[in-house]
Amino acid sequence: MLKSLYGWRSLLGALALSGLAACSKPPEPVAFIAEGRPAKLSDWHVLRADGGKLKLNTGVMPYELNTPLFSDHAHKLRTVWMPQGQRAKFSELEVFDLPVGTIISKTFYYPKGEGQTLLQTHSDSSAELKDGALDLSRVRLVETRILVRRADGWAALPYVWNAEQTEAELARTGDQLQLTLQDAAGKRQSFPYVVPNENQCASCHMVKLKSKEVQPIGLKARHLNRDFVYQGSSENQLAHMVKAGYLGGLPEDLAGVQKAANWLDKTQPLEARARAYLDINCAHCHNPRGPASNTALNLEPFLAPDRHLGLCKPPVAAGKGTGDRLFGIVPGKPDESIMSFRLASQEGGVMMPELGRSTVHEEGMQLIREWIAALPGRCNEATH
Template sequence: MQKTFFIVILFLITLLSSSCNIEDKYAPINEYANIDLSQVPYNNLSDYKFFTGEMNELNPDQGVYSYNVTSPLFSDYTSKERFIYLPEGTNMEYQGDFNVLNFPIGTIIIKNFIYYKDIRDKSLGRTIIETRLLVRKETKWKPFSYKWNDEQTEAARLIVGGTVTGSTIAENGNLKEIPRYVIPRELDCRTCHNLNEDMLPIGPKPANLNRLMADDLSVNQIENFVEQGILSGTPANISQVPDYRDTSLDPITRGKAYLDANCAFCHRQGGTANANGLFINWDYEGEGIHTGIFKIPTNFNAPDLQYDIVPGSPDESILLYRMTQTQAPDVMPQIGRSINHDEGIEIIREYIYNIE
């Protein structure tokens, strides 16, 4: 009887594995977080079960890893909490200091945009505005956006974007009011997440991840990933894009780091702004015209300004001018900023002033 049972089971397994069912391709990648890639995007953020306990505390569940970058993109004074979900038994692979990690199919990069009442004292409370996901599907990355409700209990998918108001007290104690924070449409993600015709993550490249853990300053983040078994192939020494907020650094270093984080996702070879020929990524090794010095922009006319960068003259430089604007078509970056980044403007002013 038992033997017959096993034969039947074997027969069924053989039958199933040889069938040509379209569902086979889309079988769940793993069970442990119950994310069925074929069903992604889910309607609600809670459906993914990324977090344990109250979702708005953003405590990562199994398979979800917190990470931070050295030099963050300015996004209207939001704070960001970043996570990577990896399917069970998979890991990320190193593929160069300045290339984003090679992520396994099923990876979801999770970025939460948050206004703290006072960034200097997080215990005073916060509002999570939105959570953006980048999902590594079978053949390409896909972006999905979720907007949090007023009760901060759930976030629902929002394809078409929207606006909210926000405010926060920044590191320097200044109150920052953001009357029109823009949640991008999902299609807008491509504006920045674009390299050589493919949608790609931007932040998680080794030179950006090469920093201390936010919650344990004795541990390097990359080494921690390796120890946890979720990152392989790393060399002994990895470059670092410095933290532009570090006031002990020289103005040129801070400026280049700022440009890398805030401009170079488009302004690099193969980026969205490739045609413009302005390459201001940290690892661009060329000199001269492509760094912006005495470069006439391809498609922008600034009042009384000729060149992207005039060495020593920040106020004659289009690059700085566009950072001080908030309206189309002058504003740079073209999406993601509705008010000025005062600290960034000062960093770039000092940078251009110090270019010889």
């Protein structure tokens, strides 16, 4: 009897040890999938929901932007991974030349409030990542978008997280979720959060209209030139990319590298903040090569504030998108400017940006209004 008892204890001990070994098994390495559309986010092995946390795989580098794109107040965890021995080439103004095999992910999430309510707050993943992971008891994951560089170009794939927050599944046709946000003052708003379909993902990233070429938007020097907290230690992101072997050609003196303003930092000039906001939210379409090139509106931040920026510029086409206003920007008069009108709209065919939001970015709109109000000069309506 005693021998039998010891035998059972030995068996249970062995099972417990094998269970611990299984729990501590390292994740599979990141998988560059050269073709097709994997059904699950976990097939890429970039991110994994494990033990109540969203964890980054080995070699997956998080990053943030100085001024991020507005997406219905969603927080975003951005990451980049490259195959061993491959690295991006630095560019002063354009998107870095990223090698085949590069996988970029962007996970949209919200801090949790009471019940099903989500919180409308300002933060970034540098502050919310703890030991390289997001705490899923504090945030709700909504979607993760994958942008992968294949031999024939970039492919964009949207994945939607399940209710259990354990897996995200491919949503080629997009999705829609009804969410409720609560701001710092306690005001709530419910809205339809729209996950774009594959074609919509590609259209936003179609930076060259003629060639239909899809590219990333955020991986530019001016957006990345800022510090990020890596495992408790703050370091410039561009320098960190070089150290990790992910970037070549970076100038030794970072002071000479362009740096976009932080739109929230009121110690920085109003114009720099407004131009940075328009750059990340609008300029990937509104430039001479982009999908909105036919408007002759160029919102890139390094150009002089003139007619190409919309100052006293009549619209290319009349219609409800103008709100019966005569010019894109009327210096000193945000209420008479088409830009203010379109930023304040939620109506299809009027609102700008035309994809990626169902709500109005009140703070962003106010920033642009303040900037327009401070612009000198006047428009001559007789020349319209």
